[in-house]
Amino acid sequence: xxxxxxxxxxxxxxxxxxxxxxxxxxxxxxxxxxxxxxxxxxxxxxxxxxxxxxxxxxxxxxxxxxxxxxxxxxxxxxxxxxxxxxxxxxxxxxxxxxxxxxxxxxxxxxxxxxxxxxxxxxxxxxxxxxxxxxxxxxxxxxxxxxxxxxxxxxxxxxxxxxxxxxxxxxxxxxxxxxxxxxxxxxxxxxxxxxxxxxxxxxxxxxxxxxxxxxxxxxxxxxxxxxxxxxxxxxxxxxxxxx
Amino acid sequence: xxxxxxxxxxxxxxxxxxxxxxxxxxxxxxxxxxxxxxxxxxxxxxxxxxxxxxxxxxxxxxxxxxxxxxxxxxxxxxxxxxxxxxxxxxxxxxxxxxxxxxxxxxxxxxxxxxxxxxxxxxxxxxxxxxxxxxxxxxxxxxxxxxxxxxxxxxxxxxxxxxxxxxxxxxxxxxxxxxxxxxxxxxxxxxxxxxxxxxxxxxxxxxxxxxxxxxxxxxxxxxxxxxxxxxxxxxxxxxxxxx
Numbered sequence: 001x002x003x004x005x006x007x008x009x010x011x012x013x014x015x016x017x018x019x020x021x022x023x024x025x026x027x028x029x030x031x032x033x034x035x036x037x038x039x040x041x042x043x044x045x046x047x048x049x050x051x052x053x054x055x056x057x058x059x060x061x062x063x064x065x066x067x068x069x070x071x072x073x074x075x076x077x078x079x080x081x082x083x084x085x086x087x088x089x090x091x092x093x094x095x096x097x098x099x100x101x102x103x104x105x106x107x108x109x110x111x112x113x114x115x116x117x118x119x120x121x122x123x124x125x126x127x128x129x130x131x132x133x134x135x136x137x138x139x140x141x142x143x144x145x146x147x148x149x150x151x152x153x154x155x156x157x158x159x160x161x162x163x164x165x166x167x168x169x170x171x172x173x174x175x176x177x178x179x180x181x182x183x184x185x186x187x188x189x190x191x192x193x194x195x196x197x198x199x200x201x202x203x204x205x206x207x208x209x210x211x212x213x214x215x216x217x218x219x220x221x222x223x224x225x226x227x228x229x230x231x232x233x234x235x236x237x238x239x240x241x242x
Numbered sequence: 243x244x245x246x247x248x249x250x251x252x253x254x255x256x257x258x259x260x261x262x263x264x265x266x267x268x269x270x271x272x273x274x275x276x277x278x279x280x281x282x283x284x285x286x287x288x289x290x291x292x293x294x295x296x297x298x299x300x301x302x303x304x305x306x307x308x309x310x311x312x313x314x315x316x317x318x319x320x321x322x323x324x325x326x327x328x329x330x331x332x333x334x335x336x337x338x339x340x341x342x343x344x345x346x347x348x349x350x351x352x353x354x355x356x357x358x359x360x361x362x363x364x365x366x367x368x369x370x371x372x373x374x375x376x377x378x379x380x381x382x383x384x385x386x387x388x389x390x391x392x393x394x395x396x397x398x399x400x401x402x403x404x405x406x407x408x409x410x411x412x413x414x415x416x417x418x419x420x421x422x423x424x425x426x427x428x429x430x431x432x433x434x435x436x437x438x439x440x441x442x443x444x445x446x447x448x449x450x451x452x453x454x455x456x457x458x459x460x461x462x463x464x465x466x467x468x469x470x471x472x473x474x475x476x477x478x479x480x481x482x483x484x
Contacts, residue, residue, distance in 0.1 A: 008356070010260065018352060019264075020257040059482060082352075084359045086480070090367035093477045094484040104475075106360035110260060110324075110350050114250070117326045118348035125332035126380070127388050129371045129397060137481030138368070146369050146395040153391025154384070155371060231342075235335045238328070239379030240301060242336040 002069030002102040005076045006092050008083035008109020011195025012040045016115065021107050025076050030068045032061060033078035041078065049073075058088055062095040069102045082111035086132055086160055113158040116191040116219040119201050121233025123189060123221040124156050133170045134161040147174055151181035156227065156236050159220040162190070163213070171220065175210035178222060182206055187223040189234045190214060203234055244311030244344040247318045248334050250325040250351020253437025254282045258357065263349050267318050272310045274303060275320035283320065291315075300330055304337040311344045324353035328374055328402055355400040358433040358461040361443050363475025365431060365463040366398050375412045376403040389416055393423035398469065398478050401462040404432070405455070413462065417452035420464060424448055429465040431476045432456060445476055 005024045010016035022044075025031060030049045031038065038050050051068070053061040061077065068075045079087030089106045096102050117124045129150040133143060150157050157178075162171040178186075184207035192200045192215070204212070206222065214220065226237040247266045252258035264286075267273060272291045273280065280292050293310070295303040303319065310317045321329030331348045338344050359366045371392040375385060392399050399420075404413040420428075426449035434442045434457070446454070448464065456462065468479040 015262040015265065016260050016350075018252065018258050018260055022261075023257065059484070082356045082359075084356065084364045084367055085370075087367070089360075089364035090477045090480050091482050091484070093363055093472045093475060094479065094482070097472050100473075106364065108258075108352050108356040108360040110352055111356060114324045114326065114350040114353060114356075117324075118331075118350040121335055122326045122331035122348065125326055125329070127371070127373045127385075128327075129369070129392075129395075131369045142396070143369075146397060149391045149395025149397070150371075153371075153388045153395075155388060155391070230335045230339050233335060233346075235332045237336065238332050240333050240336070242301070242333070 002072065003074055003105065004065050004069050004092060004102060005105050005107055006083040006087065006089045007076050007078050007107040008081055008087060009037065009040065009078050010081065010110040011112065011115045012080065013195050014042065014044065016110055016195050018109065021109060024107055027074060028076040029073040030075045031078060032065050032075060037078050037080055058091055059095065062088060062092050065092065066096055066099055066102060082109045083107060085111045085130065112160060112194055112219040115194045116158065117221065119191045119194060119199060120189045120203065120221055121235050123223055123227060123234040123236050124158060125236045125238050126156060126224060128156040128158060130158045130160065132160040133174055144177055147177045151178050154224050156224040157222040161216060162218055162220045164216045171212065171214055172210050175206060178206060187227045187229050187234055188221060190218050190220040192218045194219060203229055203232060244314065245316055246307045246311050246334060246344060246346050247349055248325040248329065248331045248346065249318050249320050249349040250323055250329060251279065251282065251320050252323065252352040253354065253357045254322065255437055256284065256286065258352055258437050260351065263351060266349055269316060270318040271315040272317045273320060274307050274317060279320050279322055300333055301337065304330060304334050307334065308338055308341055308344060324351045325349060327353045327372065354402060354436055354461040357436045358400065359463065361433045361436060361441060362431045362445065362463055363477050365465055365469060365476040365478050366400060367478045367480050368398060368466060370398040370400060372400045372402065374402040375416055386419055389419045393420050396466050398466040399464040403458060404460055404462045406458045413454065413456055414452050417448060420448060429469045429471050429476055430463060432460050432462040434460045436461060445471055445474060
């Protein structure tokens with residue numbers, strides 16, 4: 001029986017991986033991943049067979065894992081953050097649907113909602129939504145519908161993929177939708193380069209956020225109605241009477 | 243300057259902690275936490291000063307951290323899962339608001355949404371909401387509003403604290419709200435005792451979920467409109483054409 005681990009490696013540096021993730025990578029014969037993530041793994045796994053496919057060739061990457069597993073190798077497919085949150089876990093299940101002799105196991109990791117929130121303070125410390133602004137695989141109307149629902153439900157929100165050089169105004173468009181429901185002074189924040197060199201946090205209002213240029217290595221946080229700024233950190237109250 | 247780490251230790255066993263969490267606990271003079279979490283840490287930190295307060299005395303627990311930090315000790319306050327997701331990160335910021343000589347740092351961990359999803363397959367592999375059904379600190383009407391918004395936004399949903407011996411019918415009430423918007427055969431699942439002895443996963447329909455008795459060590463997952471069951475696992479599609 002072949003086996004493929006789909007492994008979340010957290011934000012990037014080894015200290016933020018779990019012991020379980022390190023263990024399965026050590027056990028594996030082959031490590032498959034997007035080239036940047038393979039680089040992030042660093043020296044520790046340098047002796048392993050490493051395979052990658054370019055960006056947007058995620059299907060091919062999963063198929064490569066199936067081929068390697070069928071050839072008798074123990075395979076780890078690495079994803080940044082958590083393997084099951086905008087990672088390749090679901091695609092791996094879909095691609096291997098008919099491959100009854102291959103077992104899939106997902107190894108969770110620290111997703112950017114958690115690691116970014118920790119940098120900013122505690123913006124997700126109550127019910128929250130995670131929404132990606134990438135419309136590569138999701139129609140923009142669906143993204144709009146979810147932003148609207150998140151605002152109507154008074155959720156704290158973590159926004160993944162808020163922009164890229166091709167999607168310059170997506171965060172602005174998202175903020176415009178949120179501003180239909182939320183006050184312009186709602187506390188927000190964003191984190192650039194989480195867990196890597198040059199980590200930078202910014203706390204601002206929703207109105208200010210609307211005008212910010214962010215890149216694809218940024219995670220954005222929108223507070224809920226109880227979020228306040230304490231000592232320059234974003235704190236969403238749990239409901240305790242302090 | 244005193245320092246308090248608020249540390250997410252993941253679902254329970256040491257393999258699911260990050261290296262960073264282990265490192266700060268090793269550095270700390272005092273480890274503070276709910277007694278069960280201190281036990282989960284096991285032998286590794288047995289030589290440390292360990293302090294706890296009973297359940298529902300979270301404010302006292304945070305105050306204890308402040309006192310210890312003021313006395314010159316390096317303190318870690320441990321939380322299960324992620325420290326900033328229904329953990330004590332925000333309360334720690336609130337309690338220490340005026341204590342300018344104490345630094346707070348949140349160390350993220352793997353939350354039950356990630357670790358539970360990994361057991362079930364990939365139920366959160368697109369935009370999702372996390373909602374707690376505990377009405378100890380949140381009015382039930384707010385919880386109802388969020389369940390409604392989550393269903394209207396076609397989010398995948400992770401439900402924390404779905405029940406306890408005092409809140410026997412809360413999951414049923416939540417399912418009744420979701421069933422106003424979602425089909426009765428919507429794929430769902432739940433995980434008991436994540437990351438501990440006796441981990442058990444169940445995949446079922448929303449209608450079936452409505453009738454299940456779950457305890458407080460259970461995390462529940464509701465699929466979105468693209469979620470399907472592949473080889474007994476819950477898989478929410480990312481949008482790739484397979």
